[in-house]
Every structure is written in C-alpha cells, then in structure tokens.
Amino acid sequence: MFTASDHLYMSRALQLAERGLYTTSPNPRVGCVIVNQQKIVGEGAHLKAGEPHAEVHALQQAGALAKGATAYVTLEPCSHHGRTPPCADALLKAGIKTVIAAMVDPNPLVAGQGLAYLQSQGIATQSGLMQTQAQALNPGFVTRMVHQKPWVRCKVAASLDGKTAMENGHSQWVTSEAARQDVQHWRARSCAMLTGVGTVLADNPRLTVRDIPNARQPLRVVVDSTLRTPIEAHILQDSPVLIAYAQDPQQRAQQMKDLGVMLFHAPNAQGKVCLATLLRHLASLQMNEVMVEAGQCLNGALMALKLIDELIMYYAPKLMGGAAQNMFAMPSLLHMDQAIQLDIQDIRQFGPDIRLIAQPQYHQALPYVD
Numbered sequence: 420m421f422t423a424s425d426h427l428y429m430s431r432a433l434q435l436a437e438r439g440l441y442t443t444s445p446n447p448r449v450g451c452v453i454v455n456q457q458k459i460v461g462e463g464a465h466l467k468a469g470e471p472h473a474e475v476h477a478l479q480q481a482g483a484l485a486k487g488a489t490a491y492v493t494l495e496p497c498s499h500h501g502r503t504p505p506c507a508d509a510l511l512k513a514g515i516k517t518v519i520a521a522m523v524d525p526n527p528l529v530a531g532q533g534l535a536y537l538q539s540q541g542i543a544t545q546s547g548l549m550q551t552q553a554q555a556l557n558p559g560f561v562t563r564m565v566h567q568k569p570w571v572r573c574k575v576a577a578s579l580d581g582k583t584a585m586e587n588g589h590s591q592w593v594t595s596e597a598a599r600q601d602v603q604h605w606r607a608r609s610c611a612m613l614t615g616v617g618t619v620l621a622d623n624p625r626l627t628v629r630d631i632p633n634a635r636q637p638l639r640v641v642v643d644s645t646l647r648t649p650i651e652a653h654i655l656q657d658s659p660v661l662i663a664y665a666q667d668p669q670q671r672a673q674q675m676k677d678l679g680v681m682l683f684h685a686p687n688a689q690g691k692v693c694l695a696t697l698l699r700h701l702a703s704l705q706m707n708e709v710m711v712e713a714g715q716c717l718n719g720a721l722m723a724l725k726l727i728d729e730l731i732m733y734y735a736p737k738l739m740g741g742a743a744q745n746m747f748a749m750p751s752l753l754h755m756d757q758a759i760q761l762d763i764q765d766i767r768q769f770g771p772d773i774r775l776i777a778q779p780q781y782h783q784a785l786p787y788v789d
Contacts, residue, residue, distance in 0.1 A: 421545075429519070431452050431459070432450040433493055445706070449492065449493050461488075477490070486515075487516045490517070496520070518542055518543070519545045519546070520545070563706075574711065574732075576594045577734055578734070581745060595770040597769040606628045610637055612637050612711075619648055619652050620649075625654060626712060636657065639654050643664050665684070695724060723749050764776045
C-alpha cells in the first residue's frame with residue numbers, strides 16, 4: 420500500500436513534529452513534508468498553539484512547487500475553524516494533489532472530516548502510514564480525546580532494591596545528576612506535574628522545569644485531602660498551582676485562593692481526593708500529559724486504580740535496606756496472578772543509573788517513542 424519512499428517522507432514528517440515536543444500543548448505535535456517529483460520542496464512543524472500549523476509552514480516553503488505535489492502529514496489536516504483557519508483549505512488552495520496522513524485525528528471536531536473534505540474536492544487521500552509512531556508522539560492528546568483523561572506518566576527514582584527514601588524519609592539524592600537532568604526533559608513535555616501533600620511536607624519541591632530552553636512551566640497539582648500545604652511551600656511560590664482537596668477542617672480555602680492557588684474540590688466516599696475525578700478535571704483543562712513525582716502513597720493509589728499509563732523508573736546502583744520506603748504502597752497481593760505485568764519499552768543508562776520505561780498491561784497501551 421505504501422512505498423519505501425512514502426515511509427522515508429513520513430519519517431521526516433515525524434522528526435519535524437518532535438520540534439514541538441515541549442511547546443505545542445494543548446495542541447498535538449504535527450509535522451508536514453511536501454514532495455514534488457520525488458523531491459522535498461517544503462517542510463513544516465506546528466510549534467505553538469495559536470500559531471500556524473505544520474501544513475501552513477510547509478506550504479509557505481514550497482510556494483508554487485506545492486501545485487501537483489503530495490503532502491505527508493503526521494495527523495489528519497483540520498477542516499474546522501479554531502484559532503487558525505482550516506489546513507484542508509490551505510492544501511486545496513495550494514493545488515496539492517495527494518494527502519497522506521499518518522493517523523486520523525481523534526478530535527471529534529475533525530475525526531475523518533478533514534480527509535473526507537479533501538476527497539470531496541478531488542484530492543486523493545490515504546491514512547495509516549506509520550500510525551503507531553504518530554500516536555506515540557501524542558499519547559496525551561489521543562488519550563484526552565478518546566478517554567477524556569490525560570496520559571499519566573509516573574516517575575520513580577529508586578535503589579536497586581526498589582526503595583525511594585530511607586525509613587526516616589531522607590531521599591536526596593537517590594539518583595545521579597545525569598538522571599535528574601533527564602527528568603527535566605520529561606517535565607518539559609508535560610502539561611502538569613502531580614504530587615501529594617506528603618511529598619510537599621517532606622521534600623518541599625518546586626517541580627519546575629529547569630535547564631530546558633524555551634520550555635513552558637507546567638501546572639503544578641497537589642493532592643491534599645485536608646488542605647495541609649504550608650503557605651510558605653516552594654510549590655506555591657511559582658504559579659500556576661492547583662490543589663485538589665476533599666475537606667477543609669482548618670478553613671484554609673480562602674487563604675489559598677488569596678495566594679492565587681486554584682482549588683478543586685473532589686471528595687470520594689472515604690473523604691479523600693477522588694483521583695479519577697481529578698484526572699478528568701485536568702483533561703477538561705486541556706492537560707495532555709501529566710507527570711507524577713510523588714511518594715509511595717499517591718503512586719500506589721494511582722496504580723491500584725489503574726490510572727498510570729507509563730512508568731519512568733530510574734534505578735541507582737545502591738541498596739537502601741528493607742525498612743526503607745517503597746515505590747508503591749499497595750494492598751498486599753496473595754497470588755502471582757494478581758501481580759501487575761509491565762511491558763518494558765526502553766532501557767538505557769544515565770551516568771551510573773539505569774532508566775527503565777514500562778507500561779502496565781492492565782489496559783491497551785500506546786507504544787513508547789523517545
């Protein structure tokens with residue numbers, strides 16, 4: 420169905436799409452290559468919401484050479500008016516003859532309508548070329564559109580015996596500077612950072628992106644059932660911040676609002692924060708990818724509820740002892756059949772530490788792309 424040349428051009432389009440890895444949210448990362456007589460005459464990538472889409476940049480570069488050419492796009496061209504005009508109209512006006520899309524847009528506002536419109540105007544269309552890679556480039560956008568939840572990525576730094584902190588809570592630093600620098604890239608591609616009040620009280624983190632040029636700062640989200648977050652906490656010093664809570668026994672809600680903190684009230688039957696409701700709320704705020712950096716309690720609660728889509732696990736070559744804190748606080752399992760199976764996507768080394776990327780097999784996971 421697709422030729423070797425088709426794969427080559429779409430591979431280039433996917434490379435271009437990665438240029439928006441840290442900047443396009445809430446929009447998807449999209450790349451476009453325009454080919455005329457087996458030569459690339461135009462390239463483009465979507466870099467920021469509200470700015471021209473990949474197709475527009477590629478068409479501008481191609482100029483008159485776009486007439487009669489083939490456009491390779493990593494995502495179906497839009498056919499509706501959003502912040503920018505429809506890309507389908509731009510392709511039609513430029514005289515593009517064929518459009519090949521890696522995947523159909525999961526956005527209900529598009530969902531095949533872009534390709535159908537182009538076909539109705541006499542442009543040949545195909546889709547499905549390197550679809551798996553295109554989906555992996557936008558796991559959060561796809562998950563938000565299809566399941567109304569963000570892609571939840573949980574980062575854990577542990578010793579080889581699976582411990583994240585000493586029994587007394589001391590945890591700085593489990594892993595090396597090289598591993599911690601790699602974490603910054605994952606933060607930079609995330610729309611939100613999620614942690615628990617226990618981590619705020621123990622470590623006082625900022626959870627900001629550092630040393631990544633042009634990266635935006637993600638929304639910081641704290642799960643704090645009874646609003647115990649100290650007003651002097653580092654995480655409250657840099658906006659934006661959202662605290663999800665269930666109860667307010669000390670009447671601190673207004674104080675938090677006065678500090679500019681966004682509050683989200685989401686109690687469950689146990690008087691804790693309903694994590695599924697929180698994630699749906701984050702999806703409604705157009706959060707595509709959420710990165711969890713928390714302690715064993717929140718990690719375990721998310722895993723037990725099957726809300727984690729991907730694990731980024733850094734293992735340091737050290738042993739911390741049996742009484743040290745674990746990665747996931749979960750109910751005891753009695754049989755191996757109850758164990759959560761992991762699909763390992765990638766293993767590589769950063770300094771002395773090993774980074775393992777895996778996806779729990781309790782759902783249909785999207786493939787990993789670095």
